Amino acid sequence: MNCIVTTIRKQSTAAESLAHRAAAILQVPYIKRDGMGIDALRCRFGIDTVIVATQTHPIASTSNGDYFFHLSMAELRINKLLNAESDHMISAMNLQTGQSVLDCTLGMGTDAIVASYVAGSEGRVVGLEASAIISLITSWGLQNFMDPDVSPKILAALRQITVQQTDYFSYLKSMPDDSFDVVYFDPMFRRPVANSITLKPLRELANNEALKPEVLTEACRVASHRVVIKETSGSLEFNRLGITHITGGKYSSIQYGVIHTGGTAWKN
Ligand SMILES: C[S@@+](CC[C@H](N)C(=O)[O-])C[C@H]1O[C@@H](n2cnc3c(N)ncnc32)[C@H](O)[C@@H]1O
Structure with missing residues (x-):
């Protein structure tokens, strides 16, 4: 899959644990954020989508915007x-x-x-x-x-x-x-x-x-x-x-x- 998993910039145990779980489920690499921007990560790894783990939920950052769960309508x-x-x-x-x-x-x-x-x-x-x-x-x-x-x-x-x-x-x-x-x-x-x-x-x-x-x-x-x-x-x-x-x-x-x-x- 053309994707990696990382965390939000402000690291926490909860975000790191969620990132590791997401990487295991998707069977893609977990990359330590180390202050890098999402676009920089995209370029560096030649990928389209970065899964960003926050403390509470995962976000899929795509080149067409962010995808995350909400109740919508x-x-x-x-x-x-x-x-x-x-x-x-x-x-x-x-x-x-x-x-x-x-x-x-x-x-x-x-x-x-x-x-x-x-x-x-x-x-x-x-x-x-x-x-x-x-x-x-x-x-x-x-x-x-x-x-x-x-x-x-x-x-x-x-x-x-x-x-x-x-x-x-x-x-x-x-x-x-x-x-x-x-x-x-x-x-x-x-x-x-x-x-x-x-x-x-x-x-x-x-x-x-x-x-x-x-x-x-x-x-x-x-x-x-x-x-x-x-x-x-x-x-x-x-x-x-x-x-x-x-x-x-x-x-x-x-x-x-x-x-x-x-x-x-x-x-x-
Ligand atoms: C328009 S969205 C559905 C939106 C949904 N009804 C809602 O209320 O949020 C269509 C979804 O179906 C999935 N999908 C399309 N073909 C599929 C298939 N063959 N098997 C399972 N899921 C599929 C797509 O990946 C996409 O996420």
Whole structure:
């Protein structure tokens, strides 16, 4: 992997210990910071990405900006649900308390957190992420993110998400029929959303491949209830994949393609 791990300039035992753990997980070298700038480290080691360990969390410093875990829109979306407003993704999933969701494209985990909150402590959310760096940063955040202003119930939703660094196709192929109620995809958008500060570094680190029809076939076998795909409005992806049931807000820039799998129906 084209990457090294170091610490913030102000060294501490916590940052060093996190840097060593990150280097071991990613199987890349740990480099003592020794006051060097990040760009100088990039030049010296001929690498694109430097993982910088702070006392509390890892940051991926890319040539397109920093990538680190934050709640993004998750808290706002959960608060809207608590105010009896609908969330288009949850409606598309028809997600109920106690159900299970396989999020095949975990990314920052925002969608998975909202799903985990709705599924509740009796539900289950597993997030898959192909990129080792994104997987490291998101799984660290889900397990360790702390903010006294965030409700314990939201933090519990973060903690109950299980992360696996793997390709979704091989994972789906390994799963028995009807293993999850809902299987969800939010592929990197075919048409990049302009000016998205979060998406720029994500795009550099992420797997940017389009969804393949054979992956959807496996997803429909694994989902007992629904397969849901998120796309930008006006994208030709739904057409390409043969998805005809599309939902979402009338004026929203996002749409959701829904496949009703109906349990064992897909297996015949
Ligand atoms: C648009 S982001 C998902 C954002 C996420 N829904 C959220 O709420 O933060 C898509 C993510 O899926 C990952 N991905 C793409 N192809 C994948 C694959 N074949 N297996 C697993 N993860 C994949 C990318 O690396 C990227 O992190």
